[in-house]
Amino acid sequence: MINAILVFNNHGKPRLVRFYQRLAEEVQQQIIRETFHLVLKRDDHICNFLECGSLFGGSDYKLIYRHYATLYFVFCVDSSESELGILDLIQVFVETLDKCFENVCELDLIFHMDKVHHILQEVVIGGMVLETNMSEIVAQVEAQSKLEKAEGGLSAAPSRAVSAVKNINLPEIPRNINIGDINIKVPNLSQFM
Amino acid sequence: MSDVVEQTLSVLPGLLGQHDPGAGPGGAGGPGRVSATSRLGSLIRSITALTSKHEEEKLIQQELTSLKATVSAPTTTLRLMKECMVRLIYCEMLGYESSFGYIHAIKLAQQGNLLEKRVGYLAVSLFLHENHELLLLLVNTVVKDLQSTNLVEVCMALTIVSQIFPREMIPAVLPLIEDKLQHSKEIIRRKAVQALYKFYLIAPNQVQHIHDKFRKALCDRDAGVMAASLHIYLQMIKENSSGYKDLTGSFVTILKQVVGGKLPIDFNYHSVPAPWLQIQLLRILGLLGKDDPRTSELMYDVLDESLRRAEINHNITYAILFECVHTIYTIHPKSELLEKAAKCIGKFVLSPKINLKYLGLKALTYVIQQDPNLALQHQMTIIECLDHPDPIIKRETLELLYRITNGQNVIVIVQKMLDYLKESKEEYTIINLWFIQTMNSVFSVGGDVVHPDIPNNFLRLLAEGFDGKEDDQLRKYAVQSYLALLEEEDALYPQKFFQVMSWVLGEYSSLVTDVDPEVILTKLHSLLKKTFVTSETKAWIMAAVTKIASCTSCSKTVDKLIQEFSNSLDAYMRQYAFELKHLCEDKALMRNLLPFDASCNDMVVDASLSFLDGFVAERLSHGAAPYKPHHQRQEEKLSQEKALNFEPYGLSFASSVSSSGVTGRQSPTGLSFGSDTSGNSAETGHKETNTLKLEGVRKLWGKEGYLPKKENKAGNENEPQTVSCGSLLAGQVGDPPASQSDQVASLSEEDKEKQQLASTLFIGLGSNAGVSLMGKADTATQKFKRKSKINETQNSEEASDFQNSAVSDFGPLLDTVPINMDDCEGNTHTRLRKASLCSSDIVEDSLAFETPQLLKKSGLDDRLSDSRLSQLSLFADSNIEIFQPSPSAQCESANKTPLVPSLPEELEELTHSEVVELCQSDALALYLCKVWTDDSLLLTVFVSNKTTSALNAVNLVFEEAEHFQILESPTYQFPVIEAQNVERCQKCVWMNKICTQGILSGSVNYQSEMETRLEFSITLSLLDFIRPMEMTTEDFGRLWLSLSNDVKQNIKMSSSQGSLSAALNTLQQKLKLCIIDIIGNEGILACQLLPSVPCLLHCRTHSGMLALWFRSPCSALPDGLLYQCQKVMEES
DSSP, rough: EEEEEEEEEOOOOEEEESSOOOOOHHHHHHHHHHHHHHHHTOOSOOEEEOOOOTSSSSSEEEEEEETTTEEEEEEEOOSSSSSSHHHHHHHHHHHHHHHHHHHHHHHOOOOTTTHHHHHHHHHHEETTEEEOOOHHHHHHHHHHHHHHHHHHTTTOOOHHHHHHTSSSOOOOOOOOOOOTTHHHHHHHGGGGO | OOHHHHHHHHHHHHHHHHHHHOTTTTSSSSSSSSOHHHHHHHHHHHHHHOOOHHHHHHHHHHHHHHHHHHHTTTTHHHHHHHHHHHHHHHHTTOOOOOOGGGHHHHHHHHSSSHHHHHHHHHHHHOOOOOGGGGGGGGGHHHHHHHSSSSSHHHHHHHHHHHHHHOOGGGHHHHHHHHTTTTSHHHHHHHHHHHHHHHHHHHHHGGGGGGGHHHHHHHTSSSSSHHOOOOOOOOHHHHGGGGGGGGGGGHHHHHHHHHHOOOOOGGGEEETTHHHHHHHHHHHHHHHHBBBHHHHHHHHHHHHHHHHHOOSSSSSSHHHHHHHHHHEEEEEEOOHHHHHHHHHHHHHHHSSSSSSHHHHHHHHHEEEHTTTTHHHTTTTTHHHHHHHHSSSSHHHHHHHHHHHHTTTTTTHHHHHHHHHHHHOOSSTTTHHHHHHHHHHHIIIIIIGGGTHHHHHHHHHHHHHHHHHHHHHHHHHHHHHHHEEEEEEEESSOOHHHHHHHHHHHHHHHHGGGGTOOOHHHHHHHHHHOTTTTTHHHHHHHHHHHHHHHHHHHSHHHHHHHHHHHTTOOOHHHHHHHHHHHHHHOOOOOHHHHHHHOOOOTTTTOTTTTOOOGHHHHHHHHHTOOOOOOOHHHHHHHHHHOOOOOOOOOOOHHHHHHHOOOOOOOOOGGGHHHHHHHHHSSHHHHHHHHHHHHHHHHHHEEEEEEOOOOOHHHHHHHHOOOGOOHHHHHHHHHHHHHHHHHHHTOOOSOOHHHHHHHHHHHHHSSSHHHHHHHHHOOOHHHHHSSHHHHOOHHHHHHHHHHHHHHHHHHHHHHHHHSSOHHHHHHHHHHHHHHHHHHSSSSHHHHHHHHHHHHHHHHHHHHHHHHHHHHHHHHHHTTOOOOGTTTTHHHHHHHHHHHHHHOOOOOOHHTSOOOOOEEEEEEEESSEEEEEEEESSSSSSEEEEEEEEEOEEEEEEEEEOOOOSSSSEEEEEEEEEEEOOOTTTEEEEEEEEEEOOOOOEEEEEEEEESSSEEEEEEEEEEEGGGEEEOOOOOOOOHHHHHHOOOOOOEEEEEOOOTTTTTTTHHHHHHHHHOOOEEEETTEEEEEEEEEEEEEEEEEEEEEEEEEEEEEEESSSSSSHHHHHHHHHHHHHOOO
């Protein structure tokens, strides 16, 4: 499970903080600080994994991080996650941000904090990886921003129109699934259903 | 109507803000009128401009006050509220509490329109925790949204439920969420599964009844939903794997299809099909197959396939490979897979990428218990990693070493750990706990064979510290962990460990404030009464008790202890009890005598005992005899009696330590110092003579053995006044070996050091180690700097039973890897030749390098290992001359005039491979040439007679192979081969069962002086049997429709391949496919597997990807070809 996702800049200013484990506010801040110090003194060309000792209260946890220009993306995970898998998940997350913001930069993360959180929610939910398929994530986010535009444009309109929009269902999300093609058969299961 | 007005009004301020950012002061004045977005912006800007934490705090507090006013103002619109929430989230992120806003976040989620609701939910999930009372207020909103007809609202509700939901309210939403499992939109189903997973985590009982729904989710038609359900299964299987064994087949099928590229292309990541899904499935399989041969049986195939398919082209394939290896080593072992996995680990360990190296070490650490030989293969890499600049790599290496710690290498390993600790002051907080735990295990496992310097070094490290506050932290950890260890009644630890524990407890137990010293005293007291505690250890414990007693005012336990031991039969104990009693009576003196944490302070000892001068003078004046030193007294006594000496020999060093142990708060290393300097006393005199005598002996055979020279030096520099006797001795003997090793330095010093380190580290790991050690130990005994006596004794033991163990250990290897015996012999010869050229020290090194490889062969043939054993002993005598008249001379001469055969003309025109040598013996050489004819693979085997006489009745026999079929008969007889002549035989081969690569083995029998058999093996690949197949486009179309087995895969095209036709040409050239037609961005190709199994390929390019689609009547053929295609495309 992913215990926390932290994004901070080269000066240690937090830009995105999401804990999936209940921790006191002070502890959270301490974790952010210590993580920053741990990560900061590591060269870019040494390994992207870091034991974080008892930071999270157990010896089982690991920090997996990537450094992009001015930002550090740090995922704190327990032993049930694959290190390289998470490393690429960070890449997926960042690439998705890049697609959604068109050349994402630190400022995007600051001024659209809510949007970044929403994107993150499509990737990781409650500490579990929900979706790793970039086009799917982008599709979800785009559908939502379409909605945002629709509501923004309509907000001046009479409430009837607003409520009409509210009841429009999400547009069909293209997932490009040819059902005949997915051949996931689970033969042993028939007896249980 | 009023509704409409209200709504319109409510959006107005937001609109104003939006269209007129920064209109703050010019606006209506209220906070609601100012654009919130720009407020956030200006807040951030001003924070960035600040320099001190204090200023930031002030600013944020201001911001929070204004936010508080805004959110609680009744006029605040929801739209403004939304902006406020974002600012609150920002403040919370910086660590400032904004609890006043929580209730408003819930309100926003309740009342807002979609966008506001979304921010409201987000704020709730960020602000609150599961048990927060306000969360109950959210339940109704969630229920309402779950029932909404608007998909977005349902999605939001499901998202919040899977992040945070009060446990006791689960029944309220459970049926609603169950319904969603049947929803037509996959995203809803996926999120519903995720929500159920959350429920399972926080209240497994409540979802007990819907386990069958999980199963339904597992076979959902959408792969995303299926993937989400794997989270639940992974968790459930982790808790109870036996309940889900029946699902193994399903997981295997799913993985097979994922690996086979059956998922839609957008699941691909860097052209790897759904890597995260694969990882998840592999983990599940690992859990299911653990210790269960029957279940494991089901997954061997798919694991093999995963390993094979995961062609290295991206990081993510390494992730899959790593998981595969992990699973293979977790489930019931299968030797074939283990071998492949081991190879994989090699790829990781040897990778120049640090991340992969790290994982390689991790994998090694995991498998090391099952397969210690693997560590031996990579020993030099491991040694290099020990000095890696990245501390994480170093740490992982130490972790690995820790796993292979045994009685023989514990000294070096612990030394390495201590070095690491000294270096890594910065990482200190992180490794504290780990370090203490590791040392604990070392002490309890290593036991009393641990080098005496190791506890001493460890304690010195604790005592000296690094002048930071972490020192106390480390000490505290130590105390706590020891208390926990002693908690166990009757726990049996080595004496050394007890001594370390009691010293630490004595010195530092007062650091731990939450433990009553009385408790510690009771523990120590009960230890004292144990029979397994030696008197030396008791001395340490008593010292600890004394120290603790000095910190407490009065203690019942101490009183009891004094009473108990005052009439102990043990004179020492009686003495300690007596001392303790007197000290306890004078607390002031005691505190003065035993100040806290003064173990590192220099002690001023009046060695001349001048303070006794007055006393002595007084006694002398009263007529007492003057003091005579002990030896003088003894001499006098001896001369008086002129008889046998019935005196016991001098007290051992150990007891002299214990006798002084209680006298002062010195660090244990300094113990001998006290007695050394006060050398007037009879007892010390005794001891000195003892150690002097021992000195000569220890040089060669002493218990301490040799110590690393530099370590001693460091010790001397740091603490010249507290060097213990033992290390002094070792320091003296450290020199001669060093000078010896100088003489033989022909390799670089560094390399040699590494190899020495390797041999000391990997000592005692399987039979391999025995040999690798022998190779070194016997030749280099004198050179060894870091060798202990234990090593030597073990060596000789291992030497004696090495042969047996080697043979038995490599039994299975023989079955799986056909090693050409003759080849091996040739190898030995060349090595010997090399050896005879080099000086003895190089021999030693080359031996060390080759031993692992050699050993593999050792099982082959007793004769071989015999000969090597004798080599080893010969090397030990540095008598290499004996080897010169070995059969290699003959072999060499034969090599000089090789009879290189060539193909006859009629075959020369066909496509064929080069002529390669298959095997050789003294008399015969076998060569092979593959000729690819249209209807078969023609293997042409040349047999060349190297001798000067004709050979009769040479038989060539091919063994039956699983995958191949030899047309006609598998044997061939050459009636006669003339001297210095070459004969040839041809065999047509087909592939019976499809495999990417297989081995065809066989042997040659001939009669020279005796019946001789020569074995060989030929590697054949699938491509040897593929031929182009020509047909028309119409035929292709007809055939395509009639075939059922298909495989699809997308391959990334490199830029060099560019166009479709270039890619197809590559395939045509490398794989012998025949291009039938190219239309636009599509192309069709065909080939056949001999004799006549067609395989059709349809290619399409789109955005840099090449989509391959194979069809064939044979199900395995497309897979095999796909694999080859991938390889070819990557290579080109």
